[in-house]
Amino acid sequence: RYGLAEKEDQVGVVTGLAWTSVGGDLLQIEALKLPGKGRMKTTGKLGEVMKESIDAASSYVRSVAPQIGVKPPKFEKVDIHVHVPEGATPKDGPSAGIAMVTSIVSVLTGIPVRKDIAMTGEVTLRGNVLPIGGLKEKLLAALRGGIKTVLIPAENEKDLAEIPDNVKEGLEIIPVSHVREVLPRALVRMPEAVEWDEEAEEAAAAAAAKAAIPGQGAVAH
Amino acid sequence: RYGLAEKEDQVGVVTGLAWTSVGGDLLQIEALKLPGKGRMKTTGKLGEVMKESIDAASSYVRSVAPQIGVKPPKFEKVDIHVHVPEGATPKDGPSAGIAMVTSIVSVLTGIPVRKDIAMTGEVTLRGNVLPIGGLKEKLLAALRGGIKTVLIPAENEKDLAEIPDNVKEGLEIIPVSHVREVLPRALVRMPEAVEWDEEAEEAAAAAAAKAAIPGQGAVAH
Amino acid sequence: RYGLAEKEDQVGVVTGLAWTSVGGDLLQIEALKLPGKGRMKTTGKLGEVMKESIDAASSYVRSVAPQIGVKPPKFEKVDIHVHVPEGATPKDGPSAGIAMVTSIVSVLTGIPVRKDIAMTGEVTLRGNVLPIGGLKEKLLAALRGGIKTVLIPAENEKDLAEIPDNVKEGLEIIPVSHVREVLPRALVRMPEAVEWDEEAEEAAAAAAAKAAIPGQGAVAH
Amino acid sequence: RYGLAEKEDQVGVVTGLAWTSVGGDLLQIEALKLPGKGRMKTTGKLGEVMKESIDAASSYVRSVAPQIGVKPPKFEKVDIHVHVPEGATPKDGPSAGIAMVTSIVSVLTGIPVRKDIAMTGEVTLRGNVLPIGGLKEKLLAALRGGIKTVLIPAENEKDLAEIPDNVKEGLEIIPVSHVREVLPRALVRMPEAVEWDEEAEEAAAAAAAKAAIPGQGAVAH
Amino acid sequence: RYGLAEKEDQVGVVTGLAWTSVGGDLLQIEALKLPGKGRMKTTGKLGEVMKESIDAASSYVRSVAPQIGVKPPKFEKVDIHVHVPEGATPKDGPSAGIAMVTSIVSVLTGIPVRKDIAMTGEVTLRGNVLPIGGLKEKLLAALRGGIKTVLIPAENEKDLAEIPDNVKEGLEIIPVSHVREVLPRALVRMPEAVEWDEEAEEAAAAAAAKAAIPGQGAVAH
Amino acid sequence: RYGLAEKEDQVGVVTGLAWTSVGGDLLQIEALKLPGKGRMKTTGKLGEVMKESIDAASSYVRSVAPQIGVKPPKFEKVDIHVHVPEGATPKDGPSAGIAMVTSIVSVLTGIPVRKDIAMTGEVTLRGNVLPIGGLKEKLLAALRGGIKTVLIPAENEKDLAEIPDNVKEGLEIIPVSHVREVLPRALVRMPEAVEWDEEAEEAAAAAAAKAAIPGQGAVAH
Ligand SMILES: [Ca+2]
Ligand SMILES: [Ca+2]
Ligand SMILES: [Ca+2]
Ligand SMILES: [Ca+2]
Ligand SMILES: [Ca+2]
Ligand SMILES: [Ca+2]
Ligand SMILES: [Ca+2]
């Protein structure tokens, strides 16, 4: 059962690329945002390295929250669940990092991910994209699955020499070196940045709290 | 000891289908809703993959809560316990996913599950139904156990060619590709959706809180 | 050292039946209710399956709390400790389920358990009783230990054909298929049900809270 | 290095008896009560069975708290640390149960334990004393260590036939079947029971709380 | 893929030096400061010894907080995430200790780390620098990666005799024996110390709290 | 790399003595006190027995807090981090117990530890000092490292017969049987005891709390 591209643009749903001993495959990544307390849940028989890559993706997103239109306190009021179907298949490795970032940004902003794009690349805490293995197998799987555009790490560009011509002709292959090159291509539109000045917010919060203190409202005697 | 269909429609009780080295069997799934704090407990010697499938089922249900008539804050006030008897038999795998979704929806809404239906299918965080193994053995177990209707993943429809005619004649076999095709068939009636507008709710909550603040009630001097 | 029946009716003390490679034995189960926060502690070198059977027993009891005269908020104010002496002997398996239910109901209600009754049977989250193994060895141990009455799963009734006549004559053997057949026989008296209407309770709680708010009591100026 | 009896009566310090492949030995048990939150800490390379025996001892003591002069809310305000020196030697087994009970009662009440008494016996949640192994080796170690009185389980009384006469003459050996026979012999004096009526206490607590509510004190206008 | 020096001075990004069976390499260390509750997260397939070295680095930094311009309560309001890419490569050992200190100080103060410096050295809780292994391989990797300055433990100075001349000529090698020699070289500027007198702070906090108490503000009747 | 005595008297820094298959060595123990919540952190690749010895040391110190000038509530406001460099070397065993006690007392009181003293001895919860192994190797390491005074367990005094004369002449060797003989020799000065009467403190705390209650201050109408 080979993976196929999604049929519609969806929020939180990103297509990654997996490389195993039997070849490449598409990797559907799903994320949900739920009312909660800032917890991150991950399921899908994920190994420790993949779980850590989700942690790194999540911290990166938190660190750029205002740039994607999310005020930081939001993170304390939601739980995020990242799931990688098919649940019986073990998955591991860091190469889904930029897909994880994209999935988390999508659920936080409510902006869908383009259905015909796939991506592979480790992400660092600063949003840098690191090279991955199995490029050839991953591109073949993307082509077979109906993907139109594939984002790959800039450091893997040199490996394109070994890729068959028909694959390179059938896919738009875009090398990226930072998440800021990923999001504009993966999301159907870019989120607008929000002003976030921690001190101003604290002042506002304090004012709101004061208004609610008994005996300090408009009590006339 | 072969499993048999339930004798009455019950809340939280769903019949799944298991496939082991010695053939297929019915899998009774039980769920209870208890006053609590949003905790999920699972018992019945369940493997990690089955536990994760319950996590995914639970998050899916939370994500569609208003559609099934449940206001999201409800989740923070209940604990849900999912148990799969017989407690000494190890169980694993993701294929009970849609049965887990049905069981959780049933206990949250108080709507019973039809007694003569069984189901098999992995569920994703979006409610998609993924294919499973052992279809033949599972259908034989369903027929033997007195089940009338079996929900199977649409992607397994192609495997029906290998199923003996008497089995296909003795069972109503319904392929499904999303949970939204499962619930109307599995529940004795569908829950009504509830309006849920997070901002309106927050306003209401704030108003209620204000009314309770000392010195701001109707105190006449 | 063979187990013997208890010498008096006691609260929280139930006689189960164990089956090991060297035969059957009585299994004393002890429970205590302590002021606490809704925690469950289990000791006695119990395996995972037996611990899960205590979880299932506990959830079943919580789900029928008003029927046994216990208001649900009570559970958040007590800890329950279930211990199975002899602490150096490993114990496992689900067959002490109905004994665990009986023990928990006894400590919660303060109603003693009859001293000359023993019981064996897995319990499900709905209170159904599932069959067990080692019936013959367990009944021999009961007889040897001075037990008068043994509750067994209805599904094990067919195994009575293989039990020696002297055992069947020396014991009152009662097949049960649900916990509701267990409690009236095991407890020295049945608890009275309590009215529990969640909404009424919430209203009462709110009223009590309001009365305690400063500035809203009977303050005359 | 053989263990020796204590040189003075001390609070929380009890002499147990250990039985290993190389013979018997004294086992000094130490407990401390610290300001805290109801936590129990155990150290001394203790195996799971010995840790569980401390849990059982602790729950038993909590269940009889008013009888030993301790009001139950006290338990939420103290931490208890039970340590068994020599920290590099693994210890396990349930036979130190009654010594653990004695140690915990001693620290809670501040009443010292007699220096020349040793004890061995598993304890159940109800305070019953269960038989132990290695009686001969343990009694030899007690005699060698300068112990005068040894408490043993009543069920081990039959094993005294195999004990050499000089040991039986050199020690006062007292069989016990319940903790209530242990404490009067082990403590230098018995604690006085305290009245504890949960409802009266709740009323008192509520009254105290009310007095502290702003606007309800003696404010004259 | 050999590591290269950073292209710009960045906050929280420090270049460490690793030594493996296949030679030396640069080790990029990244840290982020996020709004939070004083938690420390570490990712990058780190072994226990490296995780402990981050704990020690973190405690050292907390112990000198006012000296680096950070008021201690700050630590309870932020989470720090330390990540060491490449996520699939296991890393261990204590020798990144001073790099960890530098990374944590950089994120807390917002002061960037010089891009062309690398460092190796275990750190103790007092900030002392302990010797490391693989000096030759590490220096070769630094030279190859474009590093200009390397900080090494003073106790490793004696090993410089074995280092090829071209390496010693191509790098500025600076022996250090305490973190206080590391920070002025690694940070683009030194943070200013802040006055921190715990008692004065407590007084200020109490005054602020008092001002917010209802009925004690400037209420005119 | 052999350990050397410290160069100055420092707070929280104590020299222990280790004994391994390759001989004896000095063991620097470092402790820090940080603003916190009563947590204890331990690092340095410590085995379970050494971690438990730190737990025992910590509880002992808490139990004598007023005697060393520390009011018990202090413990709930600080975290203590105990680290044993060199982080890649596994350490275990209980023999650093009295060194751990000394280190914790030093950080809590702020009183430095003498630089030229080393110590070895297991500590019990009551502060008793138990014998250790490897005395000869440990003393050799102390002499080689420039230590002047070594505290050893009184029960090891008999082993001094086997120690070479030059070692005994080069070191002041002091047998101790309780922590109260350790602290006056190890600390540069003894802390002064503080009055601590739990009931008086509670009264004071209650009075302070009352003063802060709105509507009960000096409000004139
Ligand atoms: Ca696939
Ligand atoms: Ca991967
Ligand atoms: Ca079955
Ligand atoms: Ca399955
Ligand atoms: Ca037995
Ligand atoms: Ca059993
Ligand atoms: Ca000994």
Ligand SMILES: [Ca+2]
């Ligand atoms: Ca024992």
Ligand SMILES: [Ca+2]
């Ligand atoms: Ca590399």
Ligand SMILES: [Ca+2]
């Ligand atoms: Ca290293």
Ligand SMILES: [Ca+2]
């Ligand atoms: Ca050394």
Ligand SMILES: [Ca+2]
């Ligand atoms: Ca040691």
